[in-house]
Each structure stands twice: as structure tokens, then as C-alpha cells.
Amino acid sequence: MLASRRILLIVGGGIAAYKALDLIRRLRERGAEVVPVLTRGGAEFVTPLSVSALAGRKVFSDLFDLTDEAEMGHIELSRSADLIVVAPATADLMAKMAHGHADDLASTLLLATDTPVLLAPAMNVRMWQHPATQRNIATLKADGIGFVGPDVGDMACGEHGPGRLAEVPQIVDAIGAALADGPLAGRRVLLTSGPTHEPIDPVRYIANRSSGAQGAAIARELAALGAEVVFVTGPATVPPPGGVEVIRVETAQEMLAAVEGALPADAAIFAAAVADWRVVGASTRKIKKGAGGTPALEFAENPDILATVSAMEAGRPRLVVGFAAETCDVIGHATAKRARKGCDWIVANDVSHATGIMGGTENAVTLITGDGEEEWPRMGKREVARKLAERVARALA
Numbered sequence: 001m002l003a004s005r006r007i008l009l010i011v012g013g014g015i016a017a018y019k020a021l022d023l024i025r026r027l028r029e030r031g032a033e034v035v036p037v038l039t040r041g042g043a044e045f046v047t048p049l050s051v052s053a054l055a056g057r058k059v060f061s062d063l064f065d066l067t068d069e070a071e072m073g074h075i076e077l078s079r080s081a082d083l084i085v086v087a088p089a090t091a092d093l094m095a096k097m098a099h100g101h102a103d104d105l106a107s108t109l110l111l112a113t114d115t116p117v118l119l120a121p122a123m124n125v126r127m128w129q130h131p132a133t134q135r136n137i138a139t140l141k142a143d144g145i146g147f148v149g150p151d152v153g154d155m156a157c158g159e160h161g162p163g164r165l166a167e168v169p170q171i172v173d174a175i176g177a178a179l180a181d182g183p184l185a186g187r188r189v190l191l192t193s194g195p196t197h198e199p200i201d202p203v204r205y206i207a208n209r210s211s212g213a214q215g216a217a218i219a220r221e222l223a224a225l226g227a228e229v230v231f232v233t234g235p236a237t238v239p240p241p242g243g244v245e246v247i248r249v250e251t252a253q254e255m256l257a258a259v260e261g262a263l264p265a266d267a268a269i270f271a272a273a274v275a276d277w278r279v280v281g282a283s284t285r286k287i288k289k290g291a292g293g294t295p296a297l298e299f300a301e302n303p304d305i306l307a308t309v310s311a312m313e314a315g316r317p318r319l320v321v322g323f324a325a326e327t328c329d330v331i332g333h334a335t336a337k338r339a340r341k342g343c344d345w346i347v348a349n350d351v352s353h354a355t356g357i358m359g360g361t362e363n364a365v366t367l368i369t370g371d372g373e374e375e376w377p378r379m380g381k382r383e384v385a386r387k388l389a390e391r392v393a394r395a396l397a
């Protein structure tokens, strides 16, 4: 997908600029051509020599370099790429973009281009959260600019929160998704993934062993086939791929609200391991040991998200796919589940402990459709995801 694609990579200023060097390597390994642009700030963190050595070509760095203008004007430079990627994208560069400034090479290229643009922001958490930055992000999103990250985590400045540059594989995925022109181009696919957490009190919750690995893999493969993917995820241990819109939720009720808010979609795939029950009247204070004895928990049934969407009269996605995690009589239970929930397909799998599937890297599934069952051999979750994405593409064709 990246072979022979031309990516104009703008490296902004910031400690994360060093990761742009690895990004260049990974993109070139996949056959992409990387045309690097180093901002003045970027050049404080990585040298033009290392950038051009890795890119295998000259680095552009100054708007008023007359030799560059003679060889290739900035307008042409901005339009000759298949995609413009800014990594790291600083708060300052995003502010310039949002307001249409063009006072250096990077901002001029970004203003002059008609090529899709993907930003990988990196900045201090307070800068990210500042209303000015958030306003600029909203403006840029409305302008059709794509984003990957930032991640949440420890930062070089010692603070913690959102603002870390997305990991390089995530940026590569997002670039692949932005350039994808596969059979799902123009299709919107909604996907739920991961476990849900149902609170008992502010510090305790009921969860399950889902890692979110299968859902993340499906999201990546759908995006690789060109789909616009909305990824509604509970607190999973496997991070979401780049190139998809991520909506994070905790509980089943939040997941249903997020799904309803994300519709309409051409297809919806429900890979989340949703908790069947929630605790009634979860305590707002930590439950203490002591006089009250052992606490008794009362449960209420959670909404069934898959069944709710399957039963929608208006706006039901054309294809609704559920998963059935079973520990015995897998096909029997899954076939009954397909009928009970009203979905089009069920991906059935055996999650009994001995299979090692829940939380593992492999999966053995049977696809149950209106035409019968199809047993797939045991394979990696990524291969299962690819096969499923291809089937979805065929169904929506």
C-alpha cells in the first residue's frame, strides 16, 4: 500500500522529533518515498544530515533558499506528494495552520497544498489541553485534516497525560489508512472492542479478560482496505491502531451511547466483550471493611448493544456482525445467538481456558451467516481480522 507512494514529511520542533528518524526508516522499508522538510525548531532536535541520510535525499528547510526554488518551487513541492505528514506537529504549527499563516517553509507548504494532510501532534500536556489548542484542533478537523495521537503517558518534561507523539507503528498505520484506496474506500464501519468496566465503587470494578487484540486487529485491517473506521473501545490492554477514529468508553451503557452517536454506518462489528450486568447503585465512596459485614452486590442487566443495533428500524447498518464467545457447544450456542440477537453474521469462537484464545494471539473461528457455517482454521488474530475485513468488503461491494 505504501510502495511507490510519495510522502512529504514535515518534522516539527520538539523532543519527539528523534522518532521522525525511525518513521522515515519504517516508511522507506515499506517502499515509500519520503521527501523531508525540517522546520527551524525541528533542526534544534535532529540534524539535517541525519534526516537526509535516512530519507536518501536532500532535506528542504528554508523557504527562501533560491536554489530550491529554482529546482522545485514550494507550491510544486506541496502538491507533488500523495500525503503530507507532520510529525511531530507542534502546538505552534497547528495554530499557524488553523489561522492560515505562511511565514516559513512548513506553514507555506501546508497552506499551498491540495494534498491530504495527517498530523501527529506532540506537546506538553497543558499545551495540548489549552482551549486555544483545542479550538485549533476542532478547526483543523473541520478542514478535513487527519490526526494520529497524541498518546497518553509520561512525557520528557516529567508530566503525565495526553501529548506524547503516537508510536511509530501507529503513525505508519495511519499513513497506510490515509493512503488506502481499497475496496472499503468510502465505507464507514463501526467497531466495538475490548472489555467494559462496571464500577462497584470509585476504585473497584467488574471486568473480564478481553485484551481488545482481536478488535484492534480488525480495525487495522478494515482501515487498510480503505474504510473509515469508528473504533469504540473499552479499557483494553492492546492499543488501538492508527488511522481510525477512537472513542474510549468504560461501561456498557457508555458503549451503547457512543455506538448510537457514531451511527449511521455501512457496517457494524461488535467484537467487544461487554459485561452482561452492572452493579445497581454503585457507591460514590470507597466501600470500607468493618461494621457493615461483607457487601452484597445487586446487579441489573446491561443493554445488549448488538441486539439494539440489529433491531433498529431506521438507520440499521447494512451488515451487522456479532461475536459469540462460548466455552461449550460453540456452534449450537452461536447459531442460537445469531437468531436471538438478529444480526447478519456471528463470528463464533471457543474461549474455554484450554484454547488460550482469550488474551492470546491466535483465534479459531466459525463464521455463521444466513447461508450456513464456515469453519476457519486456527490462525493469528491478524489473519482472522484480514479474512473478516475482506468478507465485509465483499458483502458491501
Ligand code: CTP
Pocket (backbone or CB within 6 Å): 192, 252, 270, 271, 272, 273, 274, 275, 276, 302, 303, 304, 305, 306, 307, 321, 322, 323, 324, 325, 326, 337
Ligand atoms: N454484546 C453486546 N452487548 C451486550 C452483550 C453482548 O453488544 N450487552 C455483543 C458482543 O459484542 C458480541 C455478542 O453480543 O458481539 C455476543 O456476546 P457474548 O458475550 O458471547 O453473548 P451474551 O449476549 O453475553 O450471551 P451469553 O452470556 O448468553 O453467552
